[in-house]
Amino acid sequence: MTSQITSQTDIQHSTVPAYAAPSAKAPLERTAIPRRPVGEHDVLIEIKYSGICHSDIHQARDGWTEGIFPMVPGHEIAGVVTEVGPGVTRFAVGDRVGVGCMVDSCRECDNCRAGLHQYCTGGNVATYNGLDKNGDPTYGGYSTHIVVDEQYTLRIPDQLPLDVAAPLLCAGITLYSPLAHWKAGPGKRVAIVGLGGLGHMGVKIAHAMGAEVSVLSQSLRKKGDGLRLGADHYYATSDETTFQKLAGHFDLIVSTVSAPLPFDAYLCLLKTGGALVNVGAPEEPVSLNVFSLMLGRKTLAGSAIGGIPETQEMLDFCAEHGLGAEIELIRADQINEAYERVLASDVRYRFVIDAATI
Ligand SMILES: [Zn+2]
């Protein structure tokens, strides 16, 4: 192993190269950040690849809440274990591993005990732009190394190449969790709204689960891609007849778009008892006519990533079915350009940073 960690005068921490936004809206630049020493239950991961999620851009540009700067985004991390703490039992040096959107949680609330760490009521620790239990800011995957508790580290099966596995840690689990929860499978008609970084994983996973999959997209521009990725049908929502044609058609609709949806129109597309689940969130509150839910006992729901056990289940499922993300591999010095392209929807379908270039 060649470690790029260089010791500094502070023997408690190591510093590692990273790309960070020094302040809100500032371009990301190469810098060095501290990583905590490898503790009793920690693993040191040499990061190989890190995906660029739309939420990285939101947070680096301070669109949601006040961020912690400098900020090293990245919560789609794939790499290899290079050191383990003395109490680590689940991983060994050389293991292929991943880290998603959280690196710790309270571990005691009902949700944590149920494996639903993403809904931890004690407050989970975000992989970046969060505060560790000791009060230090967390830094994400746009970096060469990260230290993570083994309980929040995922195993990436050998069949999955690390570059296409990285985006599964956020985009993959974000779609897998609602598809599994609402039982996408044989005999079920599932629609994925939007064919972007999230949506393309939704198509692949729902297809692998055995559902009949439709894409609902603004235009037919990406129809060829959608069908190639596993969709059975592809509809343009700009075409009014789509909504007439598909009334009462779907068991489950998963919306990945952050633009506000006309909910009443989409709820009409559900069968009785169907569910419309949001994994993309508009920034402004939305409205709907409650009759759209009552007439047909329909559900309007939301879902956020997944817990640690379900994330592992998703990785194993993707390995079994040969599913990875469609990626465009970039150098670290292309991150700012990649951000602009994500904002312009000019990516098919996920940018992944080659950490060797950081
Ligand atoms: Zn994400």
Ligand SMILES: [Zn+2]
């Ligand atoms: Zn908890």
